[in-house]
Amino acid sequence: MALKIGIVGMNGIGNTHAQCYQQDELADLVAVCDVVKERADAAAEKYGVKAYYSLKDMIEHEPDLQIVDVTTGGIDNGSWHFEPAMEAIGYGKHVLVEKPLCHDIREARELYAFAEKQKVYLGCNLNHYFTPPAEKAKQYVDNGEIGELVYCLHKMGFNGGEAGYALAGSPKIKGHPYFHMKAFLTHPFSVMRYFCGDITHIQTFSDRPGFRRSAGDVMVSINSIHVKFANGGVGYLLSQRGDAVYGLGGWWSMEMAGTKGTFCIENCVEKLSYWKAEKGIPAISVQPQAEVTEYGTNDFGSTFNNRLHAFLEDITNGVPREELRANGRDALAVLEYTFAVIESYERGGEVVRPNPLPPLHGDPMSMR
Template sequence: MLKAAVVGVNHIGKIHCRYYQEHRDVQLVAVCDLNESLVKTVANECKVNAYTDLKTMLKDEEIDVISVATGGKENGSQHYEPAMLAIEAGIDVLVEKPLSNCIKEAREMVEYARLQNVRLGCNLNHRFVPAAHLAKEWIDKGDLGTLLFVNMKLTIGNPNESSPWIHLRALHPHSIDVMRYFAGDIRRVQAFMTKAPGRTVWSTASINLEFESGAVGHLTGSYDMDNNHPIENCEVAGNNGRLIIDNVYENLTFYPHKSSEMKVVRNSVLNGMSGFNETFKNRINSFISDIKRSVDPEYVAGSGLDALSAQEVIEAAIRSQNENGAVIEIPKLLGRKVM
């Protein structure tokens, strides 16, 4: 039985608590938050110990895995310190996205986890769905042939005006990660962004990408759309066919070349995913599985390195926007390819 703790217990942290408690091989033992009233309430609901100081929790509790679900600026400025403390203690850690809103901190987290031989994962939950896994199988089997392009759209409604780059850094670790999951590392990007009427942040973005394989791609992202409608669409095409995933997990369609037939896999009403929050469940379950199977930290699915790779692309896109649409090369990262 793995013993788990959650740091940061607002909305997202509570979701982590829920799915740890539902896992048959996990015991949630503690929660930690600077807000004493909040953490005591959540601890009482979960029947676990409450802490307002992470160092004390690490000293007093036996913990195998920690979720860092703190927030901060651009949803990531408060991830670094708790994650580094967990890594220092030799505890496997799952961090919410972005790994950090500061690229220097994200790089340090990944390197420290490597040196400590600790599993560092990131909640890149959009890829942890049956549709994405099946699409990846088709791609790896060669059903699509040589990949030629990947088109991604992730658009939601979010009025947050706290930072010029909140839309890029807080939302698009997901979309970049999905694109990398299917097509591998990205070589260079070019970005153009705009602000919706009345907005002060770069709330809509158009980003061109070139992959190391030679395939090309495009990402459309926005904080200016309506959450009542589908938020995500991903199209992957090769010289033998193409596939489309509709709305994260709802439908997967394969269009083979030289055939009038298509293959459609729908999310089952009775046995499929019941809602978006189950992407969190799938992601947490995958991390627990990696720990239980003693997967080498280098091969964790949705690893810290994957999150850092996505963040490097986002920072390059921001630089491109600042440089009037210049084409920006992505820094080369040491380590394995996308898992």
């Protein structure tokens, strides 16, 4: 039976989620909510559902509602996540939150703890690894075809440069130095953690180019981040917000290299290459033959359908909360990494150890 869903926040991303739900057999979108009446009304008419202007009203007038999808934004694209998510959890509803989990790390810790106390599912839209290339790459990892992690390289950003720059005017962005870090680093960190595990050490050298400085732009838009994983491997993340033209690999590339093989995903959804470590190949000058899978698409939008369906599928199947894909603990982890980046930057590039995650206790109903 389809799960009854209400969405709070009907700007761009809320409409993206609504369209996905209307195409999914596991979803029954029954209501939309926005404090801006015109947005709620327009969405309600478009999707043939009821409009509400407060979350409390939506929940109390839709007694069969099972999931609240929080797609609000705010400062750094996250300051309006905490209150509606906490309110929905307080009513015992399962919650999906857009990324980042919260704008403030203390709120994120509280939100995760409250969801655990209430024993509801808390998920986050960490959609960048809900793709066919990532699925196949994970098979390489799980089948032992990568081996022990040696390094991970991830590049993710926006195409741009000085010629196309314009100072952001939105109060959600303007004047906030960590907008790019908080709004964006969740995605690459989530991918790195998905494949390589927990991160124990972080160091960043971050800055902004002269054209931003001249415009009075305070955003720390260039992030060069070095990490160490719990398993001993090392990693590097480069992210920039339209400060340079794309180079090799496009806007999104992720390479994971191990003792038995290496894979590289290009442009998130488009291409996966795998190189197997073999005897007899010279150490330099000769590139091993790659196993290449071209997916024939650049439709990044499909990642939303894939991720939302996975959330609905896990709830339908009643998986243990800690096994929910892209769950609240996963989202908290990558936000802890983001705040460690901020701390490292503020300390002039010192190595920082991210705050440890809450321990997993396991659901006694599923661990018998």
